[in-house]
Amino acid sequence: MSVELASVHPTRLELLRLKHRKSMADGIVDILKKEVDALTLTLFELIKKRSPLRDKMYATLREAFTLFVEAEMISGSKRIEEASLVAQRIDFKISEETEKGVLGLLFPVFQLVEETQISGLRFNPLDTPANLDKSSSKIKDALQSVVKFAEIEESVKILLDIIAVKKRQMNRLQFKILPELDTNIRYIELILEETERQDSIRVRVLQRKRKERALKHG
């Protein structure tokens, strides 16, 4: 790793400043590690929740589909398709809010809102089987699961993005900033040592010259 040393002032003040920066960078790395640990724990918790929810969602969808096919088996595919053409529509809306989570991160909270409330039946009771109502209500349940699943997926995505950012920051500190600081500190220390050596030699030379001058005049 090449480090730009030309811009470094080899002074004691700079050395103190760099040492202070290094201890701060070490502290930040520690904090980042703890944050990544906390985020990873939350991520695992979300992933644990995701699996049963996905299974529940698929099971409900499968059940709704089977009930729908059974309705088609009883009344005929075309008749059910026809009935669905004029069935009272239910409009859904997804309300999006945010909730503070781990490390003060904002996680989405999705809520399925039924915009049209149907008090009666959706289909002609004399013409369609009860399975059609059951299938319709199962689909509504499945939609709730789909929205909850999307909420978890979005939270997982946010967490993964944050973890990736934190890891990048940690890597930059560990493998770029800290080695650079170490090199600069070492460089300044070497320069300062060299200056000290030169100074001591100069002092000794001066002392020797002074002694020789004293002997000459003496």
Add this chain to the structure above:
Amino acid sequence: MCAWKYKQVMPRITVEKLKLLEPKRITNLVGMSLNHISSELEKTSYRAEICELGTKELSSISLEEALLKNFIKTFEEIMEFSPKDVRLLLSALLMKFETNCVKALLRTKEANLSVEESMNYVIPAGRLSEARCRKILENSENIGDIIDSLSDTEYGPMLEKAFEVYLKDRIFYLLEIALDRYVYHRIWRATGNFWGLDKKIARTVIGLEIDSINVKTILRCKAMGITEPQIRRYLIQESKVFGERELEEAIRGSDIQSIMKSLLESSKRAMARDHRYIFTEIKESHITSLTILETLLDRGLVDTNLRIMKRYTPYFNIGLLLAFFNLKWFEVKNLRAILRGTEAGIPPDRVKKLLIL
């Protein structure tokens, strides 16, 4: 009772009845592929309609259409050879298929489908031929126009009244319910043309069918939490066993068991043994699933038809004729269930549970 009037129609019914598939043969079709089922059906009375499909893609929908065409064709053939009073009843029964056609016209227009798309849903029956349905669709812009186009039939004036209610409530199925109620009213009225044993048999079979529909409606509405006045709007008020008072009692029931108990008591009071058999079986089986209940009620209808054939001397009354049509209809329904179940990959056990055998 004049048995002589059945001299032409009964031999035909007997021959047609022999063509009905045995329950075992129907059950064996469960689990087979569509191609297998279609080739099996080619060996039966459905041969002509299945062969007509030709190069069309084989699907449950095309096969279902073929089955329905066969049923309507058989119905019309038998009707041709029937005596006048029987023909009146059969033409009233055929109105059930005509109303399906009217419903298809109304539904597709309400959904703003093109004429070609709409025609995919229309199965012509009786007076509503394919050409007439197409013409009605082409000349109509909304359901009001369709009702006007039907003004030369009895459906027009009746739908006009229902259309006013529809415009007020904007609930489409109220139009369909009005049609269904009207058709059953006509069928019930047609049974009044008979006398003696014929009347008794026709009222038992048709009455049981109407009662079965009413019971299904009550149970379904109760399950969905529909209010009592609303349930009353959906009921068909034509029956000799479950009249207005009996249905009111049933509506007041809190759960399936109490409704069944009330209906069983009503059938005991009316001394309707066929009703009693069905409701005793349902009450004793302690069922809570509406689907199973619906299947049991339909099975009850089939059993009643089979019992009527055994109970009364065949050939000399309307029993065999009505039983044949009901058995044929349930055969079509069973085949349709098998076809759709096979296509959707429903497990054979689940398909068998829905068969009405």
